[in-house]
Amino acid sequence: MPDWLTSMGPHWAWLSLGVLLAAAEIVAPGFFLIWLGGAAIATGAIAWIAPISIPLQLGIFAVLSFIFLYGARRWLKANPITTTDPHLNQRGGRLVGEVLTVTRAIEDGRGRARVGDGEWPVRGPDVAEGTKVRVVSADGGVLVVEAA
Known part of the structure; x- marks a missing residue:
């Protein structure tokens, strides 16, 4: 050594x-x-x-x-560590409260809505295409909406 x-x-x-x-x-x-x-x-x-x-x-x-x-x-x-942005990596959670336009009519509780330059699947009451809806929550990759 x-x-x-x-x-x-x-x-x-x-x-x-x-x-x-x-x-x-x-x-x-x-x-x-x-x-x-x-x-x-x-x-x-x-x-x-x-x-x-x-x-x-x-x-x-x-x-x-x-x-x-x-x-x-x-x-x-x-002294717990708290974040200033609890929905940092939760895109659906960040959309709660946003008003979206339905691009594919919500029928039987399912449809699609425009989010930015894309579309997201949505779940909510039946509404026609072009109707404004408000995001109330996110369930995985599906936005739960209500009529705005």
Whole structure:
């Protein structure tokens, strides 16, 4: 084994592990690995300041991981992450309240309406082609409408 590798302390392994876990959080976000990475970095800092045995370092890492995860969970429960746009990836939900023009008459509860430069399937009361309808909800890819 090279001399430079054997002369490195175990704290470098902890610091490297912490950085790798933080990077893994970027690749596979789940808001979980970042806390384990923080615990690994904290363990590396402790091992750097006060050289301790490997089993004790593993114990410190386990305890810090639990503390970081539990603390983050409590903090997130008290301060939930809210979005400013709850319908960001729900195109149908964004259309609620819009007034559309029926392009294919709604018969037996089904028809089509113009949305922008396209058409969407709609469900609602029977109306003739060209009638204005208001979107009241979205059911998957089908807009639920009522007469406007």
